[in-house]
Amino acid sequence: MSLQSSAPHRPPNVITIVLDCARAKNFSTSGGDRLAETPVIDSLASRGTAFPRAVAPANWTLPSHFSIFTGTYPNVHGMRTFQERAAPLVTTAASMRKAGYETAMFTENVYLVGGVGLEEGFDLQRSPKSGISEEEKTFVNGLIGRARFLYSARTRKLLSRLPPLIAPLSFLFHSQEVAFKEEVCGDFTVNHFDAWLAGRSPDRPFYAFFNFVDTHDPYDLVPGGEHLGLLDRAYLYAPRYYLLAVPGLQSRLRWTALVGGYVKSIEAADRKVGQLLRALETHGERDRTMIILTSDHGQSFGEGGNAFHGCGATDSVTRVPLVVAPPAGVSVPRRVERWVSLCEIDSWIKSTAAGVAPYDDAGHSLMTDGGTDPYSGVIYCEGGPVSDPIRSLRGIRSDQSWNHRLLAAYRGEEKFVLDFDTSEVFRWEVEGDPDQGVPPRLSDQAAAIVRREVFGPYEAQEASRIALTSGAPTSVELEIDQRLRSWGYD
Numbered sequence: 001m002s003l004q005s006s007a008p009h010r011p012p013n014v015i016t017i018v019l020d021c022a023r024a025k026n027f028s029t030s031g032g033d034r035l036a037e038t039p040v041i042d043s044l045a046s047r048g049t050a051f052p053r054a055v056a057p058a059n060w061t062l063p064s065h066f067s068i069f070t071g072t073y074p075n076v077h078g079m080r081t082f083q084e085r086a087a088p089l090v091t092t093a094a095s096m097r098k099a100g101y102e103t104a105m106f107t108e109n110v111y112l113v114g115g116v117g118l119e120e121g122f123d124l125q126r127s128p129k130s131g132i133s134e135e136e137k138t139f140v141n142g143l144i145g146r147a148r149f150l151y152s153a154r155t156r157k158l159l160s161r162l163p164p165l166i167a168p169l170s171f172l173f174h175s176q177e178v179a180f181k182e183e184v185c186g187d188f189t190v191n192h193f194d195a196w197l198a199g200r201s202p203d204r205p206f207y208a209f210f211n212f213v214d215t216h217d218p219y220d221l222v223p224g225g226e227h228l229g230l231l232d233r234a235y236l237y238a239p240r241y242y243l244l245a246v247p248g249l250q251s252r253l254r255w256t257a258l259v260g261g262y263v264k265s266i267e268a269a270d271r272k273v274g275q276l277l278r279a280l281e282t283h284g285e286r287d288r289t290m291i292i293l294t295s296d297h298g299q300s301f302g303e304g305g306n307a308f309h310g311c312g313a314t315d316s317v318t319r320v321p322l323v324v325a326p327p328a329g330v331s332v333p334r335r336v337e338r339w340v341s342l343c344e345i346d347s348w349i350k351s352t353a354a355g356v357a358p359y360d361d362a363g364h365s366l367m368t369d370g371g372t373d374p375y376s377g378v379i380y381c382e383g384g385p386v387s388d389p390i391r392s393l394r395g396i397r398s399d400q401s402w403n404h405r406l407l408a409a410y411r412g413e414e415k416f417v418l419d420f421d422t423s424e425v426f427r428w429e430v431e432g433d434p435d436q437g438v439p440p441r442l443s444d445q446a447a448a449i450v451r452r453e454v455f456g457p458y459e460a461q462e463a464s465r466i467a468l469t470s471g472a473p474t475s476v477e478l479e480i481d482q483r484l485r486s487w488g489y490d
Contacts, residue, residue: 010203010204010205010288011099011100011101011205011352011353011354011355012205012288012289012290012326012327012352013205013206013207013208013285013288013289013290013327014096014101014205014206014207014208014289014290014292014349014352014353015207015208015209015210015276015280015289015290015291015292016068016207016208016209016210016292016293016294016345016349017210017212017273017276017291017292017293017294018065018068018209018210018211018212018294018295018296019212019214019215019266019269019293019294019295019321020061020108020109020211020212020213020215020216020295020296021213021215021216021217021295021296021297021298021299021308021309022215022266022269022294022295022298022299022320022321023295023298023299023300023316023317023319023320023321024052024054024298024315024319024320024321025298025315025316025319025433026259026262026263026266027041027266027321028042029041029042029045029050029052029321029323030050030052030054030319030320030321030322031052032433034259034260034263035263036263036264036266036267036270037267037270038266038267038270039270039274040270040271040273040274040277041270041273041293041321041323044273044291044293044323044325045323045325047325047326048291048323048324048325048326048332049323049324049325049332049333049334049335049336049359049363050322050323050334050335050336051322051323051324051335051336051340051363052335052337053319053336053337053338053339053340053410054294054319054320054321054322054340054341054342055318055319055320055339055340055341055342055379055380055381055408055410056295056296056297056298056317056318056319056320056342056381057073057074057341057342057343057380057381057382058074058080058297058381058382058383059297059298059309059310059311059312059313059317059318059381059382059383059384060296060297060309060310061109061111061112061296061297062079062080062081062082062111062116062118063077063079063080063382064296064297064342065112065118065296066079066087066117066118067341067342067343068092068294068296068342068343068345068346069087069091069092069093069118069346070087070088070089070090070091070092070346071092071343071344071345071346071347072089072343073341073343073380073382073458073461074382075382075458075459075461075462075465076089076461076465077089078465078466079116079117080382082111082114082116083116084114084115084116085116085117086117086120087117087118087120088117090121091117091118091120091121092121092207092345092346092349092350093105093120093121093122093207093209094120094121095121095350095353096121096207096349096350096353097121097123097207099350099353099354100204100205101204101205101206101207101353102123102200102204102205102206102207103121103122103123103124103206103207103208104122104123104124104125104126104193104196104206104207104208104209105119105122105124105125105126105127105208105209105210106126106127106189106190106192106193106208106209106210106211107125107126107127107189107209107210107211108127108128108184108185108189108211108212108213109127109184109211109213109216110127110128110184112127112211113125113127122209124196126189126192126193126196127184128183128184128186128188128189150169151241151245156242156245156246159242159246159249160246160247160248160249163235163246163248163249163252164231164234166234166235166238166242166246166249167230167231167234169238169239169242170233170234170235170237170238170239171234171237173237173239174218174237174239177217177218178218178220181213181216181218184213185212185213185214187272187275189210189212190272190275190276190279193208193210193276193279194279194282194283197279197280197282197283197285198283202283202284202285205353207349207353210276211296212269212272212273214265214266214268214269214272215262215265215266215269215295215299217240217299217308218237219258219261219262219264219265220261220264221233221236221257221258221260221261222257222260222261222263222264225257225260226254226256226257226260228254228257232254232257235249235252235253235254236253236254236255236257236258238253240307240308240310243307243308244305244306244307244311244403250302250305250307253302255301255302258301259301262299262301273293277291287327287328288327288328289327290324290325290326290327290330290349290352290358291324291325292322292323292324292345292348292349293321293322293323293324293325294320294321294322294323294342294345295320295321296320296342297309297317297318297320298315298316298317298318298319298320299316299317300312300314300316300317301316303315303316303435304316304435311383311384311403312383312384312406313381313382313383313384313406313407313408313417314434314435315415315433315434315435316435317381317383318381318383318408320342322340322342324348324358326352326357326358330357331357332357332358332359333361333362333363336359336361336362336363338362338363338377339377339379339410339411340363340379341379341380344359344363344365347365347367348365350365350367351365351366351367354367374457374461375457375458376457377411378409378410378411378454378457378458379409379410379411380407380408380409380410380458381407381408382406382407382408383405383406383407383408383417384403384404384405384406384420404419404420404421404422405419405420405421406418406419406420407420407455407458409454409455409458410430411454412430413429413430413431414427414428414429414430415427415428415429415430415434416428416450416454416455417439418450418451418455423447423451424441424442424447425441425442425446425447425450425451425455426439426440426441426442427439427440427442427450
């Protein structure tokens with residue numbers, strides 16, 4: 001199937017939109033409960049494809065974006081911590097630029113333009129402010145010693161005995177986070193895009209990437225919703241570190257109130273996507289643009305003991321919305337029910353740039369390199385503190401599974417999670433909400449079979465990458481050690 005555009009010899013435009021921290025279960029296109037009202041996203045799905053079983057490659061921003069941008073899992077690209085460097089693989093943007101596309105990144109997540117390689121291939125980069133590097137954070141933490149006081153074992157023990165003492169920290173940190181979010185999250189990103197469209201030649205196709213942080217924490221509580229006293233708010237506004245580190249603190253949270261604010265943030269993001277579509281319409285580009293909307297990872301509100309993201313492998317973190325709306329006149333399936341990885345987006349974009357439909361009725365790219373799937377249809381998501389950008393959890397709560405290195409795998413109607421710290425394997429039936437049940441631990445014999453058949457190919461590629469990049473893990477570990485010391489660890 002060929003893609004046609006209104007301009008001769010001009011391939012379609014491509015736009016990828018990431019709603020940071022958007023989890024699948026609150027979107028009507030993915031199914032779940034407490035659905036947000038998303039008329040714009042629903043309209044994209046009505047003219048394109050909904051992927052209700054989309055899985056993020058990792059449980060936090062950096063590795064997941066590298067996977068989206070390179071079409072590879074973290075076991076191949078190896079980007080799991082902030083470190084200034086060039087991208088290890090050719091990015092989608094670099095490929096599109098080589099194919100003659102004009103490329104641009106518009107991001108409210110400032111870390112995407114922080115010099116870690118995600119910017120490579122983009123002719124234009126627009127962000128409300130420059131990202132603060134992890135090196136700068138490490139220096140500040142070490143200089144003022146705030147980590148040694150605020151994150152010490154003694155402070156955690158005190159808070160576990162007297163939970164109301166969290167209030168001053170909660171309101172201090174929350175007010176700072178709200179101010180930062182208001183600073184980076186606004187109409188200016190779409191306005192930059194609108195101005196860019198107005199100043200460019202319509203004869204050349206473009207690839208544009210967006211990251212909106214409306215759906216990222218912190219969240220305002222729903223006006224007129226559940227009545228909450230000052231202490232209730234203090235618990236809900238507690239920084240993620242304390243929600244995870246202080247035993248018993250999560251039991252005092254009324255998560256439903258926070259989820260209400262989260263749903264409202266999804267609806268705000270939907271309106272912003274509508275603004276973006278109107279800009280395309282104004283400049284005559286909407287009908288010749290393929291639009292991909294997804295998230296880099298989900299968000300947990302107490303499921304499996306998780307708070308927000310960057311830890312664990314619950315469905316609330318691993319599963320994300322995914323909708324693709326093709327250019328006008330291109331036929332695609334209405335729904336693809338198989339498990340889909342965000343790693344596949346790269347191949348869909350390249351297929352579109354090559355002048356063929358992005359995927360077939362099963363969601364597989366129509367332009368392949370002739371290779372075979374090394375994972376035999378299994379879809380993965382990495383979890384655990386190995387994916388924590390500051391490794392701030394490594395020294396605490398080692399008794400909790402969310403603080404272990406985990407790898408989730410989806411196959412058919414089954415979900416498996418491998419705990420690298422204990423070598424245990426757990427299995428769920430996918431029907432319903434796996435986050436609501438306690439999974440059975442497989443016997444040693446069954447676990448060995450699953451690890452070989454399901455997780456073996458992934459582990460083998462990880463081992464191959466490490467063998468080819470000897471010495472690199474050491475430099476990263478040294479950086480992590482320095483950062484941990486700045487946070488007060490010995």
